[in-house]
Amino acid sequence: MRGMHGMMGAKRMNRTVNTDEIAAAIGRRTVGRDLGELLRPVQKSAVGDKVSSFDTHLLNRTTFGITDIELQQMEVLGAEGYLDLQLNPDEIDNSALEDFLVEAFPSVDMDYQEILERLRNEEEDFNPAIDLIVVTLARQLFSPRQLFEVMVEFWTNHFNVFLFDEAVQYLKTGDDRDNIRPHAMGRFRDLLYANAASPAMLLYLDNYANSKFGPNENYARELMELHTLGVDGGYTETDVAEVARCFTGWTIDPRADELFVFVPEEHDDGEKTVLGQVIPAGGGIEDGHQVLDILLAHPSTGQFLASKLVRRFVADEPPLALVERVAESYQQTDGDIRSMLRVIFESDEFADSRDGKFRRPSEYVGTVVRTLNPVQSGNYFSVVFRQLETLGQVPFFSVPPTGYPDTQDDWLNTNALLSRWNLGFSIAFGELPAGSRVGEEEADGGRVMADFFQIPVFELLGDARTPAEIVDRLLDRIVHQQVAVEDRSALVDYAADGAPGSAPLGLEKAVERCRAVLAALLASRYFQMR
Numbered sequence: 085m086r087g088m089h090g091m092m093g094a095k096r097m098n099r100t101v102n103t104d105e106i107a108a109a110i111g112r113r114t115v116g117r118d119l120g121e122l123l124r125p126v127q128k129s130a131v132g133d134k135v136s137s138f139d140t141h142l143l144n145r146t147t148f149g150i151t152d153i154e155l156q157q158m159e160v161l162g163a164e165g166y167l168d169l170q171l172n173p174d175e176i177d178n179s180a181l182e183d184f185l186v187e188a189f190p191s192v193d194m195d196y197q198e199i200l201e202r203l204r205n206e207e208e209d210f211n212p213a214i215d216l217i218v219v220t221l222a223r224q225l226f227s228p229r230q231l232f233e234v235m236v237e238f239w240t241n242h243f244n245v246f247l248f249d250e251a252v253q254y255l256k257t258g259d260d261r262d263n264i265r266p267h268a269m270g271r272f273r274d275l276l277y278a279n280a281a282s283p284a285m286l287l288y289l290d291n292y293a294n295s296k297f298g299p300n301e302n303y304a305r306e307l308m309e310l311h312t313l314g315v316d317g318g319y320t321e322t323d324v325a326e327v328a329r330c331f332t333g334w335t336i337d338p339r340a341d342e343l344f345v346f347v348p349e350e351h352d353d354g355e356k357t358v359l360g361q362v363i364p365a366g367g368g369i370e371d372g373h374q375v376l377d378i379l380l381a382h383p384s385t386g387q388f389l390a391s392k393l394v395r396r397f398v399a400d401e402p403p404l405a406l407v408e409r410v411a412e413s414y415q416q417t418d419g420d421i422r423s424m425l426r427v428i429f430e431s432d433e434f435a436d437s438r439d440g441k442f443r444r445p446s447e448y449v450g451t452v453v454r455t456l457n458p459v460q461s462g463n464y465f466s467v468v469f470r471q472l473e474t475l476g477q478v479p480f481f482s483v484p485p486t487g488y489p490d491t492q493d494d495w496l497n498t499n500a501l502l503s504r505w506n507l508g509f510s511i512a513f514g515e516l517p518a519g520s521r522v523g524e525e526e527a528d529g530g531r532v533m534a535d536f537f538q539i540p541v542f543e544l545l546g547d548a549r550t551p552a553e554i555v556d557r558l559l560d561r562i563v564h565q566q567v568a569v570e571d572r573s574a575l576v577d578y579a580a581d582g583a584p585g586s587a588p589l590g591l592e593k594a595v596e597r598c599r600a601v602l603a604a605l606l607a608s609r610y611f612q613m614r
Contacts (some may be wrong), residue, residue: 086142089146093344095342097209097486101248101481101594103473103478105469106214106217106469107466107469108466109209109211109214110214110218110465110466110469111211111463111466113188113189113215113218113465114213118147119514120514128395130438134158134159134162135155135158135159135253135564136163137565137566138163138270138435138514139158139162139166139440140155140158140387140564140565141437141438142158142163142166142167142429143155143166143564143612144438144564145157145397145429145434145441145614146167146170146230146234146397146429146570147230147231147234147454148224148225148230148233148234148446148447148450148451149225149450149451149452149453149454149455150451150454150455150564151454151455151457151558153228154166155564157169157273162177167426167429167430170229170230170231170232171231171234171269171422171425171426172267172422173229176229177228178227178228178229179229181222181226181227183495185222185223185521187550188260189215189218189219191212191215191216191257191314192215192219192257192261193218193261194212194257195258195341196258196342196343197341198331198342199212199254199257199258200254200338203254206277211253211254211255212253212254212256212257213247213248213256213257213480215257215336216247216257216260217247217469217478217479217480218465220260220479220480221465221468221469221479223236224446224450225450225453225454225468226258227236231269231338232268232269232423235258235268235421235425236264237262237446237479238268238392238393238396239267239268239275240260240264240308240479240480240487241482241487241488241490242311242392242487243263243264243275243279243282243285243311243312244310244482244485244486244487244488245259245284245285245288245480245483245485246288246480246481246483246484246543246550247288247479247480247481248481249287249288250287251287252284252287252288255282255283255284255287255343256284256480257435258283258284258295258342258343259282259283259284260287262278263275263278263279263282264278266278268421269421269422270420270421270422271418271419271420272380272389272414272419272421273376273380273418273419273531276311276312276376276379276380277361277376277494279311280307280331280372280376281344281404282336282344283342283343283344284338285303286334286335286336286344287336288302289303289306289485290303291303291304291331291334291335291510292335292336293335294328294331294332294333294334294335295332295333295335295348295350296329296332296333296351296352297353298348299325299328299329299332300328301324301325301327301328303328304324304327304328304330304331305324307375307379308323308324308327310485310486310487311379312379312382312384312385313384313385313388314384314387314388314391317382317384317385317388317516318359318382318384319359323358323359326356326357326358327358327373327375328475329352329354329356330352330356330358330371330372330374330375331371331372331375332350332352332525333346333347333348333349333350333351333352333369334346334369334372335347335490337420346368346369347349351368351369351371351373353365353367353368354519357373358374358375358378359373359378359379359382360428360433361374361378369527377408380419383411383415384414385414386411386414386415386419387411389410389411389419389424389426390402390410390411390413390414391407391410392490393410393424393425393428394407394410394428394433395490395491396407396490397425397428397429397434397441397572397587398428398431398433398434398437398441399433399437399440399441400438400490400491400492400493401442403433405433406427406428406431406433406434409427409431410424410427410428412449413427420462436505438565439609439610439613439614440530440613441492441613442491442492442495442496442612442613442614443502443611443612443613443614444477444479444495445471445472445475445476445477446451446472446492448475448477448504448611448612449468449471449472449475449507451611451614452507452508452511452606452611453468453537453591455561455562456511456537456539456540456544457535457540458511458538458539458540459537459538459540467537471507474503475503475504476495476500477488479515484557485575501612504606504607504612505607507606508602508606508607508611509603509606509607510605511537511539511603511606512533512539512550512599512600512603513599513600513603513604521528530602538610539602541595541598541599543557543600544557544561544602545557545594545595545598548594548598549588549591550585550586550587550588550589551579551580551581551583551584551585551586551587551589551597552576552579552586553599554579554589554594554597554598554601555572555575555576555579558598558601558602559575559586559605562602562605562606562611563605563608563610563611565610567610571608571610575601575604575605578600578601578604579597579600579601580597581597581600
């Protein structure tokens with residue numbers, strides 16, 4: 085049981101990852117189809133009058149970026165109907181994307197034993213971790229089940245494991261497919277139970293090595309601090325030690341179909357006391373289950389989860405009254421995630437929170453791509469990976485078990501803003517070199533971003549020809565909201581470039597000024613906030 089690393093053929097790795105090699109491997113996984121086709125057929129020129137400010141606010145918080153698909157659904161269904169649809173992702177046909185991804189990246193559908201067998205055979209360029217990164221990006225960018233993907237990302241972060249921590253890179257595919265995704269919109273109980281027996285988590289937090297002959301408290305501590313009660317949830321160091329005893333014998337056997345096994349000989353079968361509740365001797369694997377039930381029923385768990393969800397969707401400083409209502413929903417519905425989300429999205433606090441959350445890198449890059457819907461090249465996902473790496477939020481790359489942070493102070497700094505501005509200007513103008521990390525190196529140090537993201541500039545421009553028309557059209561297409569009068573005036577002056585704002589421009593000049601305004605909007609606070 086303890087020879088996990090050797091049996092799986094995985095080298096023990098430090099936590100420094102060669103991202104150049106990963107980007108190159110992603111680049112070799114060229115998709116044979118422009119996934120943007122899934123979005124492009126229903127593109128239209130402008131937002132209809134039926135889409136309100138609240139509607140776009142809801143879209144901004146429940147997607148990785150607004151596309152015309154969501155805008156059209158909102159026009160037809162209204163906010164209530166759209167929310168009902170997104171809260172029931174099984175009702176949204178996602179088969180085209182999923183069939184394509186399984187065909188292009190078959191490892192995402194492989195069970196543990198097939199993955200391990202291919203690794204033992206040392207199949208060339210077989211790395212399920214790389215496939216998982218690409219598939220995750222594809223789902224975030226192109227899935228019509230946007231709220232579901234937002235919640236998958238949320239729970240992935242909540243139950244964080246670093247992808248390249250030893251053999252986790254071979255186990256996370258199963259964890260994502262079998263544990264996180266099936267329960268992301270279900271009951272928290274099911275998520276917690278699945279995570280406790282997840283081979284990826286057992287390895288990452290060392291519980292696979294937790295035995296009565298050598299107790300390991302890593303998982304016990306994070307189970308209470310990060311997964312359920314929170315750091316101030318009322319547990320003690322004694323509770324940590326007792327919970328660790330309850331989970332002795334929970335380990336990994338590479339010969340088992342699902343890898344997880346319980347080994348009675350390594351379990352401490354004595355009496356334990358957790359959070360004041362006695363767990364009788366002789367319970368075996370049920371000791372761990374009793375711990376999970378105790379934690380699930382504890383008031384601190386509902387409060388902790390409510391705070392995280394409200395922070396994610398409403399404000400960095402979660403309104404306490406809303407947190408209490410979401411926590412009450414947790415208690416009344418046995419941790420039903422849909423019910424908690426509905427309380428949030430139907431609250432006054434949510435309605436009043438527009439532009440109150442700073443876009444994290446995954447949301448910023450996702451919104452750029454989904455809003456502009458660029459034509460894709462062979463290195464499309466490699467470029468997306470590089471931008472997320474530069475901004476600091478590649479999927480599954482958070483090393484500590486805390487996962488990626490979720491407040492503006494953690495992401496808003498001079499270097500981060502400069503990187504965002506460079507990305508926006510590179511896409512809009514195609515003049516700023518993206519650097520040696522992007523594409524093939526050339527004499528000037530790298531190819532420009534426009535070589536990889538060719539934006540449909542004529543579609544963006546439409547029939548707008550005056551500076552004022554160009555500004556209004558891009559405000560409608562890019563930020564989906566009214567801006568301050570003085571900001572609009574400044575944009576019109578910028579677009580006019582010394583000419584009258586109402587004077588028609590020739591097509592070439594109009595395209596040039598369209599790119600300039602686009603770059604300014606992508607760098608603006610209106611695009612940074614959601």
